[in-house]
Amino acid sequence: DTAVSQTPKYLVTQMxxxxxxxxxxxxxxxxxYWYKQxxxxxxxxxxxxxxxxxxxxxxxxxxxxxxxxxxAHLNLHINSLELGDSAVYFCASSQEPVLKQFFGPxxxxxxx
Amino acid sequence: DQQVKQNxxxxxxxxxxxxxxxxxxxxxxxxxxxxxxKYPAEGPTFLISISSIKDxxxxxxxxxxxxxxxxxxxLHIVPSQPGDSAVYFCAAARYGGSQGNLIFGKGTKLSVKP
Numbered sequence: 426d427t428a429v430s431q432t433p434k435y436l437v438t439q440m441x442x443x444x445x446x447x448x449x450x451x452x453x454x455x456x457x458y459w460y461k462q463x464x465x466x467x468x469x470x471x472x473x474x475x476x477x478x479x480x481x482x483x484x485x486x487x488x489x490x491x492x493x494x495x496x497a498h499l500n501l502h503i504n505s506l507e508l509g510d511s512a513v514y515f516c517a518s519s520q521e522p523v524l525k526q527f528f529g530p531x532x533x534x535x536x537x
Numbered sequence: 538d539q540q541v542k543q544n545x546x547x548x549x550x551x552x553x554x555x556x557x558x559x560x561x562x563x564x565x566x567x568x569x570x571x572x573x574x575k576y577p578a579e580g581p582t583f584l585i586s587i588s589s590i591k592d593x594x595x596x597x598x599x600x601x602x603x604x605x606x607x608x609x610x611x612l613h614i615v616p617s618q619p620g621d622s623a624v625y626f627c628a629a630a631r632y633g634g635s636q637g638n639l640i641f642g643k644g645t646k647l648s649v650k651p
Contacts, residue, residue, distance in 0.1 A: 429580070468581070468626065468641040480638070515580050525571060526639065528580030 428452050429529040431516050437535045438506055446501045446532045448516030457499035458517040458526060459491060468515070474499050506536045540564045541629050543642035550649050556614040558645050560627030563608065567629040571639065572601060572612045575624045584625075585612070588632070617649045 429450045438444055450457060456475040462468045472491045473480045479491065488504045503510060513533050517526040542561045550556045558572075568589040573581035587594040587601045587610070594601050600613045614621055627642040 466624075466643055470638055470640075473638065482638075517580075525583040525586060527583065528573075530578070530580050 429516055429518055429527050431514075431529040431532050433532060434530065435533050435535075437537065439537055440506055440508060442506050443502070443504045444506060444534070445503070446514055446516075446534070448499050448501070448529055449497055450516075450518040450527070450529075451497065452518055452520075452527060454518035454520050454527070455496065456519050456521065457493070458519075459499065459501050460515040460517060460528075462513040462515065462531070464512070471501075472499075503534075508536050510534060511536045539642075540567075541627055541640045541642040543625075543627055543645050545645050546643070547646040547648070550617045550647065552619055552649055552651050553616045556612075556617045556621065556647055556649065558612040558614075558625050558627075558647065560610050560612075560642055561608060562610075562629050562640075564629070564631075564640075565608065566631050567640075569630045569632045570601070570603060570610050571628045571630075572599075573626040573628060573641075574621075575626060575644070581626055614647075617647075619649050619651050622647055622649045 432447045458473045459471040460468050471485045474493050490502045493499045513531045515531045516529040519526040540563050571586040572584040574584050575581040585596050585599050585601050587603050592603050603610045624644040624646045626644045628639040630639050
């Protein structure tokens with residue numbers, strides 16, 4: 426059983442397009458996150474979402490928006506994709522904020 | 538401005554020997570530290586954590602040491618096995634701070650040779 430799953434695993438798209446990445450966790454966790462791993466391999470938090478409270482990293486452009494239809498899902502929507510958005514995006518979840526987070530397998534986004 | 542630094546991008550160790558991975562941090566407000574392991578094309582997996590009230594935490598072959606005065610932590614793997622070959626990320630956070638805001642280092646690639 427996959428604890429944290431993401432779809433798609435690979436996403437190739439053109440500049441200017443709008444795309445979504447889905448994330449689901451079956452661990453019953455209360456907090457979910459989105460991370461970006463850029464070309465320099467840094468893993469940086471983009472959002473955390475807990476009990477309908479969204480914490481946004483201030484460096485994230487507003488073209489990125491997380492949407493949570495329920496506690497088990499946190500999807501990432503990206504509008505007007507740019508070349509610099511190319512990266513691997515990881516979803517994660519934890520029972521409480523900060524405590525050990527379980528990561529999904531990642532989605533490699535390539536913007537052409 | 539890197540708050541968590543892993544200055545060794547790679548480390549090569551012989552099977553059966555000890556692997557020591559190092560991590561330094563700059564923010565004295567960090568009070569919770571974690572190590573993650575990552576294989577290619579997979580997400581990071583949690584290995585071990587330590588809070589600032591301790592200086593050592595052990596789990597099987599893995600031990601994390603924390604030196605608060607030096608703002609330094611290290612992960613020891615004894616004995617090292619070929620399956621330990623992966624990228625290891627150090628992460629730090631303020632427990633109770635911005636929800637779940639883990640700050641990651643850049644990672645150290647460990648290669649364990651048979």
